Amino acid sequence: MTTRPGGRSARVRAAVLAATYAELAERGYLGMTVENVADRAGVHKTTVYRRWATIDILIADALDSSRDTEWPAPDTGSIEGDLIAVADEIVTVFADPARRAVPEAVVTAALHSSRARQSKKDFYAARHAQAAVVVARAVQRGELPPDTDAVELIRLTCAPLYYRIFITGEPVDHATAERSARAALAAARAGLVPAQHP
Template sequence: MTNRPGGRSARVRAVVLEATYAELVRCGYLGMTVENVADRAGVHKTTVYRRWGTVDVLIADALDSSRDVEWPAPDTGSLEGDLIAIATEVVDVFTDPARSAVPEAVVTAALQSSRARQAKKDFYASRHAQAAVVVTRAIQRGELAADTDAVELIRFTCAPLYYRIFITGEPIDHAAAERAARAALVAARAGLLAAAPNA
């Protein structure tokens, strides 16, 4: 069967992957089954088995499809403003139960499935690369040294927030987002985030 954009195959994939996320949130990785995903999607289970086969493949494909969605990087006119916007988005997602349920479930699944772990790694690598454009623009404006590791600065901006979310369970808010962004920027301006010579 030819996969036509917008055709039946694309529609089936869309509803199945949406059902995958919903089932992952509802019952977690260990409670998920291909049959439950098929039931929620309204698709015959043989269709799901034939195309995906296992829960691991379903989760990986769901993450891959999310990775392919273009994410618009902020453009506030300054690097500080852009980094704060990126950090604030993390806070906004993870303080909204409706929006945080999927990423939290994905992180949990990645602890139990090597395939989900790789898909999560690929997703965040893509998102970091998209976000790094704000650093590249800042370098072009002369705000930072040319050897600044753009992706590392994005990691430094978000890391304190993810530490609170997934490790300590401490609350996060917009003040925490601003603090994380400004601390990362101080480190970058001090030359602490220079790219390795052969990077």
């Protein structure tokens, strides 16, 4: 039987994935169950088990579904302001217990599931590419060397924050975000973040 695009199957998937995010925010990775997701989505648990089977697959599919969502890159008028804004968004997310529950669950799921690990990799690759527009604009304005690796500069901006959040458990705040962004920017201005050519 052919499933009609936008039909019941699409509605069920949308409801289940929305419920997955809601359960992650409320219960976290360890508190999630397929049954709770099904209840919240208003579908029978066998429907969820048949299509997704495990929590890790649910999380991976939810991440896949949001990967191509348009993310508005900051546009402050300067690369310094833009990179600080990118870093500040991470601080804002992880300062909110409900919002931080989702990325924390994604990282945990990726440790247990190759499917979730690939979805996480694809999600962050897409986000980095979207954020890289701020670097491309800066190169056009003459703020950075022409061969600056845009995605790598975004990685360098964000990496110290994720290190504190997920590895050392140290707090992050605006000052931390600003320092991280300015250190990455100093490296780029010094020509230390060139694009790698094969």
